[in-house]
Amino acid sequence: MSSPDQRPRTEVPDGIKTDLLASERRCHILRVLAASGGEASVTDIAVRTRARETSQSADQIPPDAVDSVRYEIYERHLPKLTVTGIVEYDSTLDTVRLTDSDACRETTHMLE
Numbered sequence: 001m002s003s004p005d006q007r008p009r010t011e012v013p014d015g016i017k018t019d020l021l022a023s024e025r026r027c028h029i030l031r032v033l034a035a036s037g038g039e040a041s042v043t044d045i046a047v048r049t050r051a052r053e054t055s056q057s058a059d060q061i062p063p064d065a066v067d068s069v070r071y072e073i074y075e076r077h078l079p080k081l082t083v084t085g086i087v088e089y090d091s092t093l094d095t096v097r098l099t100d101s102d103a104c105r106e107t108t109h110m111l112e
Helices: 014-021 024-035 042-054 063-083 102-111
Strands: 039-041 087-090 095-098
Touching (some): 024 042
16 A cells, blocks of 8 residues: 555546546636635635636625536536546535646646
């Protein structure tokens, strides 16, 4: 068994990275996390995503719009991001955080 300091390098094939970044919402989720110090609640990500898409301030986003984006994050984006090791989801706190993995660094570097 590997210790945390000796984790095996997780390679994410370029095709998978390209697929991950093909979704503008998924790219925005990664940007929100990076801008938030690597961690944010799903609700905060949803609010900031919808605000960006509608060119409104976060306090102008109605709750039903936030719920719609939250649902999509849970159903479409978190599964792809967690299975690749780019993010970790904490269901107890309902937070998402960027991992310290090579896959995360390589993928977020592609956003620049």
